Amino acid sequence: EIVLTQSPATLSLSPGERATLSCRATQGVSSYLAWYQQKPGQAPRLLIFDASARATGIPARFSGSGSGTDFTLSISSLEPEDFAIYYCQQRSNWPFTFGPGTKVDIK
């Protein structure tokens, strides 16, 4: 099973700041990595798929990069609605696995 680790566990930032979230896989997943956002009491929402492609309706301030084992989600300028938990997920091998999440909270 491919294990994903995310860092940091918590990121405390102010609106308008840049957020950089990391996801690392225990083995290469090519570009088969997605990022999801989850707010309390809500289902996850797809942000980025195949490492760098934005999902439908996702603002341009969200961007993804990386391949192989190291990936990054960047939020260029945090909006109030961006404070949430972010999960990475690989679909290279079954079982498809998620990272433990990075919580982005308001500083």
Next chain:
Amino acid sequence: EVQLLESGGGLVQPGGSLRLSCAASGFTFSNYVMSWVRQAPGKGLECVSVISEGGANTYYADSVKGRFTVSRDNSKDTLYLQMNSLRVEDTAVYYCAKDRRGNWNYVGTLDYWGQGTLVTVSS
């Protein structure tokens, strides 16, 4: 508009059974791979099962293999998860999710999710 509506959750004793349903609308259900993903209270996400467009191919997490069965009725646009021999550790919100592409070879990107149904296994 894509909508996924789960139902069937509730309180069940260890060893019991439940069947979850997910009613889909707003897209051609029979063209897409579908998944069940669960989230234990305060915890992360776990892919439980995946089923191909026609139902011929399935994946199960090791934690549920032999106890859970995924199926679908494309004539009713509905996805199911039959859960038997339930354990306390199966307690979670269960989400159904649509795959982004209608192709088993590209499975695994979940572009629409339902709101989830809570399954609580407790004596």
